[in-house]
Amino acid sequence: MSDQPILFQIPEKKALFVLFAFVLVIEVFLVLLDIFVNYGKFTDIGAIRRLSNIAREDGVATWFASTQTFFAGLTALLIYMVSRKAGKPIFGWLIIALFFMYMAIDDAAQIHERVGTAFEVIAKREGEGLLASILNVSPSYPWQLIFVPVFGSIGLYMTYFLWRELNVSGSRILVIAALACMAVAVGLDFIEGLDKQHPWNIYTMLKEFYAVESYTVWHFAKVAEEFLEMLSISLFWLVYAKHLLHLLKQQGVRVDIVH
Secondary structure, X not given: OOOOOOEEEEOHHHHHHHHHHHHHHHXXXXXXXXXXHHHOOOOOOHHHHHHHXXXXXXXXXXXXXXXXXXXXXXXXXXXXXXXXXXXXXXXXXXXXXXXXXXXXXXXXXXXXXXXXXXXXXXXXXHOOOHHHHHHOOXXXXXXXXXXXXXXXXXXXXXXXXXXXXXXXXXXXXHHHHHHHHHHHHHHHHHHHOOOOOOOOOHHHHHHHHHOOXXXXXXXXXXXXXXXXXXXXXXXXXXXXXXXXXXXXHHXXXXXXXXX
């Protein structure tokens, strides 16, 4: 058996640019598809409009979002496997990989929404008990009471871990951008779940100020939310891909970068 290292010729900058440009073009296309086919009623066939509706959980956008999240998690898993092969397993990457893979499943199966609905039903059946008191804490969707503390804690850990771990140029900036996109998306989702008359509901304010239909404001806010979520995952995936290539150059697999 030859002792020569495995050689990959990878145009690093070009490959990373193509990866990010590819997913970004798809995300913009999905937004335009929603605007013209669904909202703009390009067709009167309901099934086609539902397929292109970003606000629905059973359209093309949800499939793309969950698939992209899974591949981002898979990339993080490859980073963990490379570090483990080098004899220095970095378990933070395994945690990130498992979290992103769970998020992919959650996005496709609507786990957090359905668990939140189940919690709400149980709390209302209980009447004035502990669960009902907890339910009244949040004015928005019930799922946020259960999942936001968990997801928020993991997000804080990810921020600390990635800030400490990443040493590839520009990666920390990308992480900040990804977190900012996700934070805005979560904020939009929080506002969406508020009662229409709630003083924090800026959607009602926009509806009244611009004299447009409630559906128009709600729908395009939802489009913005979903786009920002997808963009956030794209940025994280780009960061992981950059770090994986960087790590491969330092470990058992030789990577020949072509400029």
